[in-house]
Amino acid sequence: MQTFGADAEKAEMNRSFLFVPADSERKMKKAGDAGADALILDLEDSVTPEVRAEARLMASAYLRGKQNVWVRINPLESEDCSADLEAVIPSAPTGIVLPKARSADDAGALSRRIDELEQRHGIEQGQTRIIVLCTERPEALFTLGGYVGVTERLLALSWGAEDLSAAIGASATRDEQGSWLPTFEMARSLCLLAAAAAEVTAIDTVFTDFRDTEGLLRYAEGARRHGFSGMLAIHPAQVAVINTAFEPSTAEIEHAERIVDLFDANPGAGTIGLDGKMIDRPHLAQAKRLLERAKQIRNNK
Secondary structure, three states: OOOOOHHHHHHOOOOEEEEEEOOOHHHHHHHHOOOOOEEEEEOOOOOOHHHHHHHHHHHHHHHOOOOOEEEEOOOOOOHHHHHHHHHHHHHOOOEEEEOOOOOHHHHHHHHHHHHHHHHHOOOOOOOOEEEEEOOOOHHHHHOHHHHOOOOOOEEEEEOOOHHHHHHHOOOOOEOOOOOEOHHHHHHHHHHHHHHHHHOOEEEEOOOOOOOOHHHHHHHHHHHHHHOOOEEEEOOHHHHHHHHHHOOOOHHHHHHHHHHHHHHHHOOOOOEEEEOOEEEEHHHHHHHHHHHHHHHHHHHHO
């Protein structure tokens, strides 16, 4: 995949993406001080239609001169979508978060709209990246393989349970123990696999109980083990927990370094014993990936 400079590389290392309603200057300022790797100014669900025009102006003003600030626009087929893009692209956001995508075709169509706006406003072509919320409509789940090669702007895929729940008429998304019900666990897994197939980042969805920091930590640590690189947040209090969970620990880094050193010392080996366990080339690839991520997170702080 093509990259678009240092800002794009930094964006790929984001651990936390904090949503903030774009209709509140106070909330945007507070969110900017929360320590999130990235902000997502929301023009969709958290902003009522009556104040959306004013919110676009506030979002556009806030974006100027900022780095790693995204905008969640309204769905591609909505009347608000074009107005959202016209308002914020001139201020050069890091990227656009596309909700309720019906398929990868929506990402391609969005990319073409951004092409036109970047050219019109003298913005470097390809600078504006895209994150797609890819499971919010039932039909979208049957087309997730389509994101492979759909647009070089695509940085990441994420998912959501609430809109999908409403669409299928589910009265709950989690069981009594807090685990995802099968439909939503499937959507989560398909998002992760689709991102891997498209060679883009996978971002896990929000943890809605922002007061439950212990539950959030357990969930975020599990998300990283599953393969997600970061997570969406809905409250500033969640940011530090998410950042901690998605940063490799000292013990993990030391173990990965031992694996790399062991294979360096035995270049022809396919499998090697370490601490009583057999490790092979896939373990080496995972170790190198972890060390590279740890290095990039450290450099981007």
